[in-house]
Amino acid sequence: MPIDYYHFDVSPPCSAVNLCIAALGIPVNRKEVNTFKKQTLDPEYVKLNPQHTVPMIVDDGYVLWDSHAINIYLVSKYAKDDSLYPMDVKKRALVNQRLFFEASALFPLGCRTAVPLFFKKTNIIPSENIEQMQTYYEVVDKFLEGNKWIAGDQLTIADFSFISGLSRYQGIIPGIKKHKNLMDWLDLCKSTMTDYVAANQNGANEYIQTLISRMNN
């Protein structure tokens, strides 16, 4: 029975899971939950996921949410090898470090910046958010110093998490272009990730266009 996959493609963490699903080539039963329409607050959804977030999966009755947890689970259960989430202790710890940075710093800043715009609470991005994001661009550029991918020399689930956010944030917060490692890695993701356009680009375009139109009003 295919996995039920609850998603909304404008959302960065859903793109992270889309990219992982595409890389693994596993069939899923896609169910859109539109966060703009607050569908995550439907009582049936909250019963499954009290945090009421997308993405979420239900795999043969097993319910799991949070993009990082989902990608770790999918790779651990369905991948042919461990390349996307290495078994080697030090390689895995590095992937985890990147994931925790994305989950605790990068994504929350993106969220604090985008959500008030999406819900028309403001039409500006505060200067401290711009400065903080630019600092993060610099940090991620350093992660990539001497590394082809976010956590070393091979593609891992850390790349899925980082590209889902950074491909969106770069469209609303300037400053990424001066970071060569980051620009090379963005190009590498675009040209090599499976189903990149459907899994990430389309959602990123809608995210950026919506926020730019909010800022112009």
Ligand SMILES: N[C@@H](CCC(=O)N[C@@H](CS)C(=O)NCC(=O)O)C(=O)O
């Ligand atoms: N850390 C979570 C973040 C999930 C999250 O915050 N999702 C947002 C969309 S980007 C959401 O579902 N918001 C709707 C709500 O909170 O009701 C993950 O990686 O999955």
